[in-house]
Protein backbone atom coordinates (compact mmCIF):
# COMPACT_ATOMS: atom_id res chain seq x y z
CA UNK A 32 0.00 0.00 0.00
CA UNK A 33 1.44 3.41 -0.98
CA UNK A 34 0.15 6.35 1.08
CA UNK A 35 2.71 8.87 0.00
CA UNK A 36 5.69 8.70 -2.26
CA UNK A 37 7.97 8.39 0.82
CA UNK A 38 5.71 6.30 3.07
CA UNK A 39 5.15 2.64 2.36
CA UNK A 40 3.10 0.52 4.78
CA UNK A 41 3.94 -3.16 4.51
CA UNK A 42 1.18 -5.58 5.46
CA UNK A 43 1.67 -9.29 5.84
CA UNK A 44 -1.30 -11.62 5.81
CA UNK A 45 0.86 -14.17 7.65
CA UNK A 46 0.88 -11.86 10.71
CA UNK A 47 -2.91 -12.10 10.94
CA UNK A 48 -2.82 -15.88 10.58
CA UNK A 49 -0.16 -16.19 13.30
CA UNK A 50 -2.25 -14.05 15.64
CA UNK A 51 -5.30 -16.25 15.04
CA UNK A 52 -3.21 -19.32 15.85
CA UNK A 53 -2.18 -17.80 19.19
CA UNK A 54 -5.76 -17.51 20.47
CA UNK A 55 -6.36 -21.19 21.44
CA UNK A 56 -2.89 -21.33 22.96
CA UNK A 57 -3.62 -18.23 25.10
CA UNK A 58 -7.04 -19.56 26.14
CA UNK A 59 -5.43 -22.83 27.24
CA UNK A 60 -2.87 -20.93 29.32
CA UNK A 61 -5.56 -18.78 30.94
CA UNK A 62 -7.68 -21.87 31.66
CA UNK A 63 -4.83 -23.64 33.44
CA UNK A 64 -3.77 -20.58 35.47
CA UNK A 65 -4.54 -20.13 39.14
CA UNK A 66 -7.21 -17.57 39.96
CA UNK A 67 -4.97 -16.28 42.77
CA UNK A 68 -2.75 -13.33 41.86
CA UNK A 69 0.86 -14.47 41.72
CA UNK A 70 2.06 -11.29 43.42
CA UNK A 71 0.19 -9.01 45.77
CA UNK A 72 -0.47 -5.75 43.85
CA UNK A 73 1.04 -3.78 46.75
CA UNK A 74 4.41 -5.29 46.00
CA UNK A 75 4.46 -4.16 42.36
CA UNK A 76 7.20 -1.59 41.99
CA UNK A 77 4.96 0.91 40.27
CA UNK A 78 2.43 0.69 43.14
CA UNK A 79 5.16 1.04 45.74
CA UNK A 80 6.36 4.22 44.06
CA UNK A 81 2.79 5.55 43.65
CA UNK A 82 1.98 4.85 47.32
CA UNK A 83 5.20 6.52 48.43
CA UNK A 84 4.51 9.63 46.35
CA UNK A 85 0.76 9.79 46.97
CA UNK A 86 -0.06 7.98 50.22
CA UNK A 87 -3.76 7.79 51.01
CA UNK A 88 -3.23 8.88 54.60
CA UNK A 89 -0.39 10.64 56.39
CA UNK A 90 0.46 10.13 60.04
CA UNK A 91 1.91 13.47 61.03
CA UNK A 92 3.25 14.74 64.31
CA UNK A 93 3.16 18.33 65.56
CA UNK A 94 6.77 19.49 65.81
CA UNK A 95 6.16 23.11 66.74
CA UNK A 96 3.31 25.50 67.46
CA UNK A 97 3.66 29.23 66.90
CA UNK A 98 1.03 31.42 68.53
CA UNK A 99 0.22 34.57 66.55
CA UNK A 100 -2.70 35.42 68.85
CA UNK A 101 -5.18 33.49 71.00
CA UNK A 102 -7.18 32.82 67.85
CA UNK A 103 -4.47 32.22 65.25
CA UNK A 104 -1.70 29.64 65.45
CA UNK A 105 0.80 28.07 63.08
CA UNK A 106 1.37 24.32 63.23
CA UNK A 107 4.54 22.72 61.87
CA UNK A 108 3.86 19.07 61.05
CA UNK A 109 6.35 16.34 60.28
CA UNK A 110 5.72 12.97 58.70
CA UNK A 111 6.39 9.88 60.76
CA UNK A 112 7.13 7.52 57.88
CA UNK A 113 10.23 9.00 56.38
CA UNK A 114 11.70 12.13 54.88
CA UNK A 115 10.62 13.73 52.56
CA UNK A 116 6.88 14.21 53.04
CA UNK A 117 4.75 13.92 49.88
CA UNK A 118 5.42 16.85 47.60
CA UNK A 119 2.85 19.55 46.85
CA UNK A 120 2.48 22.70 44.80
CA UNK A 121 2.47 26.19 46.27
CA UNK A 122 -1.17 27.14 46.91
CA UNK A 123 -2.42 23.62 47.66
CA UNK A 124 -4.07 22.54 50.90
CA UNK A 125 -3.67 19.76 53.44
CA UNK A 126 -6.84 18.10 54.72
CA UNK A 127 -6.66 17.05 58.36
CA UNK A 128 -8.98 14.53 59.94
CA UNK A 129 -10.37 15.17 63.42
CA UNK A 130 -12.38 13.17 65.90
CA UNK A 131 -14.48 15.54 67.95
CA UNK A 132 -16.73 13.63 70.35
CA UNK A 133 -18.55 11.08 68.21
CA UNK A 134 -17.97 13.04 65.00
CA UNK A 135 -15.25 12.34 62.47
CA UNK A 136 -14.65 15.42 60.36
CA UNK A 137 -12.15 16.82 57.93
CA UNK A 138 -10.89 20.35 57.36
CA UNK A 139 -8.67 21.62 54.54
CA UNK A 140 -5.97 24.14 55.49
CA UNK A 141 -3.82 25.90 52.91
CA UNK A 142 -0.17 25.05 53.20
CA UNK A 143 1.91 28.09 54.10
CA UNK A 144 5.27 26.49 53.46
CA UNK A 145 7.18 26.38 50.22
CA UNK A 146 6.95 22.99 48.50
CA UNK A 147 10.67 22.75 49.21
CA UNK A 148 9.76 22.22 52.88
CA UNK A 149 8.29 18.84 51.94
CA UNK A 150 11.77 17.77 50.93
CA UNK A 151 12.85 18.45 54.52
CA UNK A 152 9.87 16.49 55.83
CA UNK A 153 7.71 19.37 57.00
CA UNK A 154 4.37 21.06 56.34
CA UNK A 155 3.28 24.39 57.80
CA UNK A 156 -0.42 25.24 58.19
CA UNK A 157 -2.11 28.12 59.99
CA UNK A 158 -5.44 27.82 61.79
CA UNK A 159 -7.72 30.73 62.66
CA UNK A 160 -10.67 30.40 65.03
CA UNK A 161 -13.96 30.61 63.15
CA UNK A 162 -16.78 32.00 65.33
CA UNK A 163 -19.11 29.05 66.09
CA UNK A 164 -16.70 26.88 64.10
CA UNK A 165 -16.81 23.18 64.84
CA UNK A 166 -13.21 22.30 63.99
CA UNK A 167 -10.99 25.38 64.31
CA UNK A 168 -11.80 25.87 68.01
CA UNK A 169 -11.08 22.21 68.68
CA UNK A 170 -7.68 22.43 66.99
CA UNK A 171 -6.65 25.68 68.67
CA UNK A 172 -7.70 24.51 72.12
CA UNK A 173 -6.46 20.92 71.94
CA UNK A 174 -3.54 20.34 69.59
CA UNK A 175 -0.22 20.12 71.45
CA UNK A 176 3.39 19.66 70.40
CA UNK A 177 4.04 15.93 69.93
CA UNK A 178 0.40 15.07 69.11
CA UNK A 179 -0.25 12.72 66.20
CA UNK A 180 -2.39 14.08 63.38
CA UNK A 181 -4.03 12.20 60.54
CA UNK A 182 -4.10 14.01 57.21
CA UNK A 183 -4.55 13.31 53.52
CA UNK A 184 -1.98 14.05 50.83
CA UNK A 185 -1.97 17.70 49.66
CA UNK A 186 -4.17 18.68 46.75
CA UNK A 187 -6.01 21.65 45.26
CA UNK A 188 -6.12 23.80 42.13
CA UNK A 189 -5.18 27.21 43.55
CA UNK A 190 -1.78 26.93 41.94
CA UNK A 191 0.16 28.98 39.43
CA UNK A 192 -0.13 27.47 35.94
CA UNK A 193 2.31 29.06 33.46
CA UNK A 194 0.19 27.93 30.50
CA UNK A 195 -2.93 29.63 31.79
CA UNK A 196 -1.86 32.40 34.17
CA UNK A 197 -0.06 35.61 33.31
CA UNK A 198 3.57 35.93 34.34
CA UNK A 199 2.50 38.68 36.76
CA UNK A 200 0.20 37.73 39.61
CA UNK A 201 -1.62 40.19 41.86
CA UNK A 202 -2.46 38.32 45.06
CA UNK A 203 -5.35 39.58 47.18
CA UNK A 204 -5.16 38.14 50.68
CA UNK A 205 -7.58 38.78 53.52
CA UNK A 206 -6.83 37.72 57.11
CA UNK A 207 -5.83 34.06 57.35
CA UNK A 208 -6.19 33.89 53.55
CA UNK A 209 -2.53 34.92 53.56
CA UNK A 210 -1.37 31.28 53.85
CA UNK A 211 -1.33 30.25 50.16
CA UNK A 212 0.38 33.57 49.31
CA UNK A 213 3.00 32.94 51.97
CA UNK A 214 3.61 29.65 50.20
CA UNK A 215 3.85 31.45 46.82
CA UNK A 216 6.26 34.08 48.20
CA UNK A 217 8.46 31.48 49.87
CA UNK A 218 8.43 29.32 46.73
CA UNK A 219 9.39 32.26 44.49
CA UNK A 220 12.16 33.25 46.90
CA UNK A 221 13.68 29.75 46.99
CA UNK A 222 13.30 29.26 43.22
CA UNK A 223 10.56 26.61 43.30
CA UNK A 224 8.13 28.93 41.47
CA UNK A 225 8.90 31.47 38.78
CA UNK A 226 6.46 34.37 38.48
CA UNK A 227 6.14 37.94 39.73
CA UNK A 228 3.92 38.37 42.78
CA UNK A 229 2.43 41.68 43.89
CA UNK A 230 0.68 40.89 47.15
CA UNK A 231 -2.03 43.14 48.60
CA UNK A 232 -2.45 41.82 52.13
CA UNK A 233 -5.58 43.09 53.89
CA UNK A 234 -6.07 43.00 57.65
CA UNK A 235 -8.18 44.98 60.08
CA UNK A 236 -5.15 46.40 61.91
CA UNK A 237 -1.39 45.94 62.22
CA UNK A 238 -1.75 43.38 65.02
CA UNK A 239 -3.57 41.00 62.69
CA UNK A 240 -0.76 40.86 60.15
CA UNK A 241 1.21 37.63 60.46
CA UNK A 242 4.68 36.82 59.13
CA UNK A 243 5.29 40.50 58.33
CA UNK A 244 9.02 40.31 59.07
CA UNK A 245 9.47 37.35 56.77
CA UNK A 246 7.34 38.85 53.99
CA UNK A 247 9.27 42.13 54.24
CA UNK A 248 12.56 40.24 54.08
CA UNK A 249 11.45 38.29 51.01
CA UNK A 250 10.29 41.53 49.33
CA UNK A 251 13.63 43.17 50.20
CA UNK A 252 15.79 40.35 48.85
CA UNK A 253 13.69 39.00 45.97
CA UNK A 254 12.79 41.41 43.16
CA UNK A 255 9.91 39.17 42.04
CA UNK A 256 7.89 39.74 45.24
CA UNK A 257 6.26 43.00 46.31
CA UNK A 258 4.05 43.28 49.43
CA UNK A 259 1.56 46.05 50.25
CA UNK A 260 -0.32 46.00 53.55
CA UNK A 261 -3.88 47.33 53.58
CA UNK A 262 -5.58 48.15 56.90
CA UNK A 263 -9.36 48.41 57.03
CA UNK A 264 -9.58 49.64 60.65
CA UNK A 265 -6.32 51.51 60.97
CA UNK A 266 -5.48 53.12 64.32
CA UNK A 267 -2.49 55.32 65.17
CA UNK A 268 0.23 55.98 62.62
CA UNK A 269 -0.21 54.18 59.36
CA UNK A 270 2.76 55.41 57.37
CA UNK A 271 3.80 52.68 54.97
CA UNK A 272 0.32 51.12 54.91
CA UNK A 273 -2.63 51.56 52.60
CA UNK A 274 -6.00 52.12 54.24
CA UNK A 275 -9.50 50.88 53.41
CA UNK A 276 -10.55 47.79 51.49
CA UNK A 277 -8.77 46.11 48.62
CA UNK A 278 -10.69 47.21 45.53
CA UNK A 279 -10.17 48.00 41.86
CA UNK A 280 -8.40 51.33 42.57
CA UNK A 281 -5.75 49.76 44.80
CA UNK A 282 -5.25 46.84 42.45
CA UNK A 283 -4.72 49.19 39.50
CA UNK A 284 -2.36 51.33 41.57
CA UNK A 285 0.01 48.42 42.20
CA UNK A 286 -0.60 46.05 39.27
CA UNK A 287 2.08 46.07 36.56
CA UNK A 288 1.40 48.80 34.03
CA UNK A 289 0.69 47.81 30.43
CA UNK A 290 1.24 44.14 31.19
CA UNK A 291 -1.15 41.26 31.61
CA UNK A 292 -1.71 39.99 35.13
CA UNK A 293 -3.67 37.27 36.90
CA UNK A 294 -5.56 38.00 40.10
CA UNK A 295 -5.53 35.35 42.83
CA UNK A 296 -7.93 35.82 45.76
CA UNK A 297 -8.07 34.11 49.15
CA UNK A 298 -9.85 35.58 52.15
CA UNK A 299 -13.09 35.74 54.13
CA UNK A 300 -16.57 35.73 52.60
CA UNK A 301 -17.00 39.51 52.95
CA UNK A 302 -13.92 40.04 50.81
CA UNK A 303 -15.32 37.94 47.95
CA UNK A 304 -18.64 39.75 48.15
CA UNK A 305 -16.90 43.13 47.95
CA UNK A 306 -14.58 42.03 45.15
CA UNK A 307 -17.57 40.69 43.22
CA UNK A 308 -18.35 44.33 42.40
CA UNK A 309 -14.74 45.45 42.01
CA UNK A 310 -13.00 42.86 39.83
CA UNK A 311 -15.21 43.46 36.75
CA UNK A 312 -13.92 47.07 36.75
CA UNK A 313 -10.45 45.76 35.92
CA UNK A 314 -11.66 44.46 32.57
CA UNK A 315 -9.44 41.39 32.68
CA UNK A 316 -10.37 38.03 31.20
CA UNK A 317 -12.13 35.52 33.48
CA UNK A 318 -9.35 32.98 33.10
CA UNK A 319 -7.00 35.41 34.86
CA UNK A 320 -9.19 35.55 37.98
CA UNK A 321 -8.61 32.73 40.43
CA UNK A 322 -10.53 32.33 43.68
CA UNK A 323 -9.81 29.98 46.56
CA UNK A 324 -13.10 29.83 48.39
CA UNK A 325 -14.22 27.42 51.04
CA UNK A 326 -17.92 26.74 51.47
CA UNK A 327 -17.63 28.23 54.97
CA UNK A 328 -16.73 31.62 53.48
CA UNK A 329 -20.20 31.88 51.94
CA UNK A 330 -23.16 33.63 53.50
CA UNK A 331 -26.25 31.78 52.41
CA UNK A 332 -28.51 34.81 52.88
CA UNK A 333 -26.49 36.69 50.23
CA UNK A 334 -26.62 33.93 47.64
CA UNK A 335 -28.75 34.85 44.63
CA UNK A 336 -31.88 32.69 44.48
CA UNK A 337 -31.75 31.41 48.05
CA UNK A 338 -35.18 31.52 49.81
CA UNK A 339 -34.09 33.41 52.94
CA UNK A 340 -37.36 32.62 54.76
CA UNK A 341 -35.88 29.14 55.36
CA UNK A 342 -32.94 30.42 57.42
CA UNK A 343 -33.07 29.12 60.99
CA UNK A 344 -35.33 26.19 60.12
CA UNK A 345 -34.42 22.57 60.83
CA UNK A 346 -35.29 19.67 58.54
CA UNK A 347 -35.15 15.89 58.69
CA UNK A 348 -32.14 14.25 57.06
CA UNK A 349 -32.46 10.56 56.17
CA UNK A 350 -29.18 8.91 55.27
CA UNK A 351 -28.89 5.56 53.55
CA UNK A 352 -25.48 4.01 54.09
CA UNK A 353 -25.37 0.55 52.51
CA UNK A 354 -28.11 -1.41 54.37
CA UNK A 355 -28.41 1.09 57.19
CA UNK A 356 -30.90 3.94 57.42
CA UNK A 357 -29.98 6.79 59.76
CA UNK A 358 -32.22 9.69 60.76
CA UNK A 359 -30.68 13.02 61.71
CA UNK A 360 -31.42 16.73 61.72
CA UNK A 361 -30.13 19.28 59.26
CA UNK A 362 -30.30 23.02 59.67
CA UNK A 363 -31.19 25.07 56.62
CA UNK A 364 -28.01 27.16 56.95
CA UNK A 365 -25.65 24.20 57.49
CA UNK A 366 -24.27 22.41 54.46
CA UNK A 367 -25.45 18.80 54.29
CA UNK A 368 -21.87 17.71 54.98
CA UNK A 369 -21.82 19.74 58.22
CA UNK A 370 -25.09 18.12 59.30
CA UNK A 371 -23.70 14.66 58.55
CA UNK A 372 -20.60 15.39 60.62
CA UNK A 373 -22.63 16.79 63.50
CA UNK A 374 -24.69 13.59 63.45
CA UNK A 375 -21.50 11.52 63.67
CA UNK A 376 -21.85 10.15 60.14
CA UNK A 377 -18.43 9.92 58.50
CA UNK A 378 -18.32 10.95 54.85
CA UNK A 379 -15.10 11.19 52.86
CA UNK A 380 -14.34 14.86 52.19
CA UNK A 381 -11.31 16.93 51.26
CA UNK A 382 -11.80 20.38 49.72
CA UNK A 383 -15.20 21.32 51.23
CA UNK A 384 -15.71 23.66 48.30
CA UNK A 385 -17.39 21.42 45.74
CA UNK A 386 -14.24 20.78 43.77
CA UNK A 387 -12.69 17.41 44.61
CA UNK A 388 -15.81 15.21 44.45
CA UNK A 389 -14.82 13.11 47.47
CA UNK A 390 -18.12 13.75 49.27
CA UNK A 391 -20.25 12.88 46.20
CA UNK A 392 -23.59 11.40 47.32
CA UNK A 393 -26.92 10.64 45.71
CA UNK A 394 -29.98 12.72 46.46
CA UNK A 395 -32.84 10.25 46.77
CA UNK A 396 -35.59 12.65 47.80
CA UNK A 397 -36.22 16.30 48.62
CA UNK A 398 -35.05 19.65 47.27
CA UNK A 399 -31.64 21.24 47.74
CA UNK A 400 -29.91 24.54 47.02
CA UNK A 401 -26.45 24.79 45.46
CA UNK A 402 -24.94 28.32 45.47
CA UNK A 403 -23.71 29.76 42.20
CA UNK A 404 -20.10 29.14 41.34
CA UNK A 405 -19.60 26.04 43.50
CA UNK A 406 -21.47 23.52 41.39
CA UNK A 407 -18.49 21.61 40.01
CA UNK A 408 -20.36 18.35 39.43
CA UNK A 409 -19.95 16.43 36.21
CA UNK A 410 -22.88 17.00 33.85
CA UNK A 411 -23.94 13.35 34.16
CA UNK A 412 -23.81 13.54 37.98
CA UNK A 413 -26.01 16.63 38.03
CA UNK A 414 -28.45 14.98 35.66
CA UNK A 415 -28.71 11.77 37.67
CA UNK A 416 -29.17 13.42 41.05
CA UNK A 417 -25.70 13.31 42.57
CA UNK A 418 -24.70 16.16 44.86
CA UNK A 419 -21.61 17.37 46.69
CA UNK A 420 -22.94 17.72 50.26
CA UNK A 421 -20.09 20.08 51.25
CA UNK A 422 -21.68 22.89 49.23
CA UNK A 423 -25.31 21.81 49.10
CA UNK A 424 -28.05 23.02 51.46
CA UNK A 425 -31.43 21.45 52.27
CA UNK A 426 -34.62 23.25 51.25
CA UNK A 427 -36.78 20.81 53.26
CA UNK A 428 -36.66 17.20 54.46
CA UNK A 429 -34.21 15.25 52.34
CA UNK A 430 -32.97 11.70 51.83
CA UNK A 431 -29.47 10.98 50.56
CA UNK A 432 -27.43 7.88 49.89
CA UNK A 433 -23.77 8.05 50.84
CA UNK A 434 -20.97 5.79 49.65
Ligand code: FES
Pocket residue numbers: 379380381382383384385386387388389390391419420421422
Ligand atom coordinates in the same frame (compact mmCIF):
# COMPACT_ATOMS: atom_id res chain seq x y z
S1 FES B 1 -15.34 17.69 49.87
FE1 FES B 1 -14.62 18.14 47.88
S2 FES B 1 -16.44 18.18 46.71
FE2 FES B 1 -17.14 17.93 48.73
